[in-house]
Amino acid sequence: MENTLVDKIFRDSDGKIVIAQAPNLPLIIWIVTSILALVFTTGKINTLLDILANGSLFTWAWLELFQGVNYFRRALGLLVLTGLIAFKVINDSGFSR
Incomplete structure (x- = not known):
């Protein structure tokens, strides 16, 4: 089987396409x-x-960024991490007023 870009982005180590997963403890707490x-x-x-x-x-x-099952999940972790930090910086600095 050819390893395409889509395979690298969305497949886990078992070859399954993974986009969403059951929430883990940090996500449930959030x-x-x-x-x-x-x-x-x-x-x-x-x-x-x-x-x-x-x-x-x-x-x-x-x-997700460092242990995500595929590149999509890792990118999702990076996006959420960046967004969370940006949101806190903007709200705490007074830029939103």
Whole structure:
């Protein structure tokens, strides 16, 4: 079988095409804390939920970037990691005002 660019990007080491996977622990924590942050919109609880959400999403993106099963998943990790950092820099610096 010829190893095409599409194969290199989307196939894992077993030859299966992988675009989406079941969420792992960091992604589950990010989902739960993000939903809870919509309920608790102010105060120390919101701050804690924000830290947990950003930390878990950073961890997920880092794991995908360096341990992703194919180039697509690694690129997705890089995209999320870059977006997360850019979003925090823009929001915390006052550029959005």
